[in-house]
Amino acid sequence: MPIITYREALNQALREEMSRDDRVYLMGEEVGVYNGAYKVSKGLLEEFGENRVVDSPIAELGFAGIGVGSAMAGLRPVIEFMTWNFALLAIDQVVNSAAKMLYMSGGQFNVPIVFRGPNGAALQLGAQHSQAFESWLAHIPGIKVLSPGTPYDAKGLLKSAIRDDNPVVVLEGEMLYNTKGEVPDHEYLIPLGKADRKREGGDCSIITSGKMALVAMQVADQLAKEDIHVDVIDLLTIRPMDVEAIYESVRKTNRAVVLEEGWEICGIGAQVVDFIQRECFDDLDAPVIRVHQADVPMPYAKNLEKIAKPDAAKTIAAVKQVMYRS
Amino acid sequence: MASKKKTDAKGEARSVRTAGDPALDREMLQSMLLQRRFEEKTGEAYALGKVGGFCHLYIGQEAVSTGIISQLRPDDYVIGTYRDHGQALARGVAPRAVMAELFGRIDGCSRGKGGSMHMFDRHTNFLGGHGIVGSHVPLGAGVGFAIKYRGGDQVCVCFMGDSVVNIGAFHEALNMAALWKLPVLFVIENNRYGMGTSVERAAAVDDLSRRADGYKGMDGIVIDGMDVHSVREAAAKAIARARTESLPSLLEIRTYRFRGHSMSDAVSGTYRSKDELEEYQTMDPVFSLRDAMVIAGTLTVAEWEQMEKDVAATVQDAWDFADQSPEPPAGALYEDVLVDTTS
Ligand SMILES: Cc1ncc(C[n+]2csc(CCOP(=O)(O)OP(=O)(O)O)c2C)c(N)n1
Numbered sequence: 322m323p324i325i326t327y328r329e330a331l332n333q334a335l336r337e338e339m340s341r342d343d344r345v346y347l348m349g350e351e352v353g354v355y356n357g358a359y360k361v362s363k364g365l366l367e368e369f370g371e372n373r374v375v376d377s378p379i380a381e382l383g384f385a386g387i388g389v390g391s392a393m394a395g396l397r398p399v400i401e402f403m404t405w406n407f408a409l410l411a412i413d414q415v416v417n418s419a420a421k422m423l424y425m426s427g428g429q430f431n432v433p434i435v436f437r438g439p440n441g442a443a444l445q446l447g448a449q450h451s452q453a454f455e456s457w458l459a460h461i462p463g464i465k466v467l468s469p470g471t472p473y474d475a476k477g478l479l480k481s482a483i484r485d486d487n488p489v490v491v492l493e494g495e496m497l498y499n500t501k502g503e504v505p506d507h508e509y510l511i512p513l514g515k516a517d518r519k520r521e522g523g524d525c526s527i528i529t530s531g532k533m534a535l536v537a538m539q540v541a542d543q544l545a546k547e548d549i550h551v552d553v554i555d556l557l558t559i560r561p562m563d564v565e566a567i568y569e570s571v572r573k574t575n576r577a578v579v580l581e582e583g584w585e586i587c588g589i590g591a592q593v594v595d596f597i598q599r600e601c602f603d604d605l606d607a608p609v610i611r612v613h614q615a616d617v618p619m620p621y622a623k624n625l626e627k628i629a630k631p632d633a634a635k636t637i638a639a640v641k642q643v644m645y646r647s
Numbered sequence: 648m649a650s651k652k653k654t655d656a657k658g659e660a661r662s663v664r665t666a667g668d669p670a671l672d673r674e675m676l677q678s679m680l681l682q683r684r685f686e687e688k689t690g691e692a693y694a695l696g697k698v699g700g701f702c703h704l705y706i707g708q709e710a711v712s713t714g715i716i717s718q719l720r721p722d723d724y725v726i727g728t729y730r731d732h733g734q735a736l737a738r739g740v741a742p743r744a745v746m747a748e749l750f751g752r753i754d755g756c757s758r759g760k761g762g763s764m765h766m767f768d769r770h771t772n773f774l775g776g777h778g779i780v781g782s783h784v785p786l787g788a789g790v791g792f793a794i795k796y797r798g799g800d801q802v803c804v805c806f807m808g809d810s811v812v813n814i815g816a817f818h819e820a821l822n823m824a825a826l827w828k829l830p831v832l833f834v835i836e837n838n839r840y841g842m843g844t845s846v847e848r849a850a851a852v853d854d855l856s857r858r859a860d861g862y863k864g865m866d867g868i869v870i871d872g873m874d875v876h877s878v879r880e881a882a883a884k885a886i887a888r889a890r891t892e893s894l895p896s897l898l899e900i901r902t903y904r905f906r907g908h909s910m911s912d913a914v915s916g917t918y919r920s921k922d923e924l925e926e927y928q929t930m931d932p933v934f935s936l937r938d939a940m941v942i943a944g945t946l947t948v949a950e951w952e953q954m955e956k957d958v959a960a961t962v963q964d965a966w967d968f969a970d971q972s973p974e975p976p977a978g979a980l981y982e983d984v985l986v987d988t989t990s
Pocket residue numbers: 350379381403407410730778779780781807808809810811836838840841842908
């Protein structure tokens with residue numbers, strides 16, 4: 322199987338879906354002439370022309386709204402945010418327009434749109450540029466939220482997102498664009514709402530997604546050397562969440578750690594813990610532990626940033642804690 | 648004293664740059680040269696990994712910061728974007744504190760928590776480097792609101808890039824600033840590009856200063872940003888309007904960045920040509936003033952060389968200081984999230 326980067330996988334998904342359906346277009350800052358701020362849209366302007374690969378001014382609220390309006394009138398936009406930090410300016414269009422349209426029109430107007438771009442912290446970008454928005458977006462009924470961690474998942478999920486008749490948010494990882502993985506030559510789709518078991522083990526579940534799925538796999542490999550076998554459940558879709566996959570894993574391992582990139586309070590982990598306590602209360606041998614970012618805006622200083630971020634060491638400590646090992 | 652022709656930094660007839668008051672000229676030259684050499688050093692530090700994250704150099708735009716800020720009083724306010732090192736230095740924030748911030752150290756002007764994009768300094772009313780395009784423009788208007796509310800005669804200068812004129816927050820802020828007559832200078836540093844997008848590809852208006860037309864009482868002016876005297880003169884008028892009549896202005900200052908958008912962007916790139924870059928480099932704001940002064944006989948070559956030496960020493964001192972400043976202690980992570988109201 323060919324090995325390609327996460328960036329190339331997303332690029333292939335866009336190219337294939339744009340070739341397949343001429344209602345699909347890409348709009349955002351620097352997506353055309355500049356080939357994408359992170360080069361995800363490389364070559365697309367040349368291939369599809371400026372009608373379908375549209376460079377916008379820096380006007381997130383405006384072009385997100387143009388996306389929603391054009392979707393109501395029959396197009397299938399892919400709106401790229403240079404990063405999700407800047408999508409905060411457009412959150413009104415995501416939440417009040419895209420997510421509500423079908424419901425408040427009594428089922429008359431659906432909005433088949435994809436909002437995508439890098440999410441989460443990179444390196445030393447400071448407080449305004451280092452935020453993970455999974456829980457903000459997953460809070461909203463009326464949208465689907467995806468968080469792929471590998472090239473294979475990124476391609477299959479983005480293709481499904483573009484074909485979905487609903488608003489779909491795709492949270493990519495800025496630090497993932499250069500990571501590599503196997504992606505088949507033939508066409509494939511990954512269904513939305515289905516988790517993927519990334520490592521099999523009977524001792525403890527790690528429930529996670531996105532960039533943190535890579536951390537979880539690293540943790541699983543490392544702990545295997547100490548004869549601790551971790552079941553890694555990569556949610557892939559955060560909303561709607563594949564609760565059955567979580568229950569099945571926790572019923573087997575009786576212990577769980579929830580690992581996420583964002584902040585603790587009202588985070589994704591809080592929701593996962595709630596699902597677990599409702600359905601697997603009698604299966605648990607230990608309280609579920611959460612690993613997440615420190616409850617502070619991201620600091621710039623390298624040493625502080627390292628302490629603030631969730632990582633493999635913190636996750637290993639959490640697994641050992643739920644297993645009562647030291 | 649200022650340039651003979653009042654057009655722009657390219658396209659129109661080239662301004663003839665002249666020297667002015669010798670003492671003042673020397674001060675401005677020194678201020679601009681400090682920014683230039685400091686930024687070159689910042690680039691070196693970035694290459695060595697001493698500075699991280701996104702880092703946007705100010706090289707080429709020094710006449711804007713120096714020209715405007717040299718007209719301000721210490722109790723006036725300055726707010727701007729992530730491209731903030733030059734403005735901080737022009738405002739008098741210590742080079743040591745700016746460099747230490749870039750290095751992420753405890754002695755940085757934001758205690759190492761802000762970094763390149765978020766320089767803050769209470770002592771000089773420097774209200775920050777802001778990272779979200781356009782979002783600080785309403786903040787600038789808000790500072791103007793506070794000045795007027797208290798009945799003061801200070802002004803607020805709000806620096807922004809050319810791409811800001813296309814974002815909603817800009818229009819909301821300018822409307823309220825005009826409606827409520829707030830003493831604010833909205834200063835567009837038109838360096839012709841927002842990242843890789845030229846102004847023509849982003850704004851449905853030719854002169855960005857014309858954006859002022861939508862707002863009653865707001866002056867819109869185009870200024871040659873490669874000539875510090877033109878900038879100073881325009882700033883003086885706009886500041887007087889703000890101080891005495893509490894009226895806002897929109898200044899479009901035409902300038903150019905000599906480096907890439909940030910340290911991760913190529914110097915000329917595919918969106919602009921090397922020729923274009925080189926053409927603007929012939930209008931270098933620092934060396935234009937130097938040359939004008941030499942021709943006017945107000946600066947000798949020996950004096951210039953001394954100035955270079957002094958500036959180099961200041962920049963090296965800032966580097967050494969930053970390099971020795973400790974990292975913030977781990978406990979600092981949880982400080983400054985909220986003001987402590989428990990004791
Ligand atoms: C709302 C928002 N969208 C996108 C970005 C990413 N970004 C940072 S700087 C920049 C270009 C800004 O250009 P301009 O306003 O001309 O300022 P310059 O960098 O030229 O000083 C972009 C797109 C951002 N910081 N904020």
